Amino acid sequence: MKGNLHIEKKLVECITDNKEAFYRLAYSYVKNENDAVDILQDSIQKAISSKRHIKNEQYIKSWFYRIVVNTSLDFLKKQKKLMFVDEEALESYADGVENQYSNIDLERALESLSLKYRSVIILRYFEDLKIEEVAEILNENPNTIKTRLTKALKLLRIQMA
Incomplete structure (x- = not known):
């Protein structure tokens, strides 16, 4: 107790x-x-x-x-x-x-991402969590999170271009 x-x-x-x-x-x-x-x-x-x-x-x-x-x-x-x-x-x-969301172009680009990609970006960069913490929160393998993060950043670059 x-x-x-x-x-x-x-x-x-x-x-x-x-x-x-x-x-x-x-x-x-x-x-x-x-x-x-x-x-x-x-x-x-x-x-x-x-x-x-x-x-x-x-x-x-x-x-x-x-x-x-x-x-x-x-x-x-x-x-x-x-x-x-x-x-x-x-x-x-x-x-x-x-x-942290003041850039309207970034906001729109983030909105265009699916939740699985948006989640890793928000947790990693906006909440400043480590890859291992993001993996634990999302109940995923850290390597999966790294892969998603790379893909999400690539998608964001395309949206922002």
Whole structure:
């Protein structure tokens, strides 16, 4: 029981310390302020109810990233639609951080990518995660992520040209 409380405390601490990054990740999938907040709330609920599955607290952050990604993908499957970027909403949640999506051409190019390519770009470059972390979050082999990243960058270059 004591270990469970410790894990829950670490989980809450992780979510609190990284809430803007988790929000940006959810927002990058759904492109809607309210939906991103709903996804975060659902993700927090799922994480707290599944905290017993955390075996090593050093993986809490990537474990929660995976929950946010999966919850976002589930939302998109239910909605079966993509929404346009509301740049003002994104800026309001950046909390003083420079808007990483300010280049409209890059935004459009990212939107043209399939989710599997967009996910690796967002997690690797916008969330500044290591290849191994991206692989863990997306539940893929690191070599698969490297291949997807190379392909995604190639597709982005074509779109931007």
